[in-house]
Amino acid sequence: MHKEILQSLKFPEASFTPDRMEGRLSAEGDSQVDIHGQFKLHGSEHEMTIQAQVRMKGDEVTVSTQFVVPYVRWGMKNPSTFILRVSDHVEVEVRAIGRVRQDVARLFR
Numbered sequence: 381m382h383k384e385i386l387q388s389l390k391f392p393e394a395s396f397t398p399d400r401m402e403g404r405l406s407a408e409g410d411s412q413v414d415i416h417g418q419f420k421l422h423g424s425e426h427e428m429t430i431q432a433q434v435r436m437k438g439d440e441v442t443v444s445t446q447f448v449v450p451y452v453r454w455g456m457k458n459p460s461t462f463i464l465r466v467s468d469h470v471e472v473e474v475r476a477i478g479r480v481r482q483d484v485a486r487l488f489r
Contacts, residue, residue, distance in 0.1 A: 385459045387422065394421045396430070410435050421449065422456050436480070443476045 396419045403413035411434045418425040432445040452458050452468035460466050 385457050391422045394419070396420075396428075405434060406436060408436050415445075419449070421451070421454060424455060426454055439480045439482075441478050441480055443478075444474070446471065446473045448472070 396417055398415045398417035400416050401413050402416070403411065405411045405413055413432055413434060414429050415432055416427075416429045419428050420426075428447070430445050430447050432443050435442045448469050448471055450469045458466065458468055
């Protein structure tokens with residue numbers, strides 16, 4: 381899988397680089413926002429928008445999201461064989477917890 385499909389030595393990382401956010405982010409409590417950006421996978425960038433749930437509590441922020449990566453449509457091989465059948469996409473779930481810096485927190489006041 382790593383050698384022939386993912387080619388991990390040649391493409392060691394996948395990343396999402398946001399360029400804008402749509403929706404209102406509450407200073408406290410729950411918000412839902414759309415985050416637009418570029419998803420880099422297997423050496424190519426793909427435009428996508430991810431819906432995210434954000435919870436602010438004091439200086440702690442929790443972000444949760446789910447999205448689909450259509451890896452076959454994006455040019456990667458489907459590793460299915462006559463014995464093993466896999467989907468042509470991957471469902472990704474992300475949960476991140478962090479802290480808001482004090483200089484950024486002032487923007488919400």
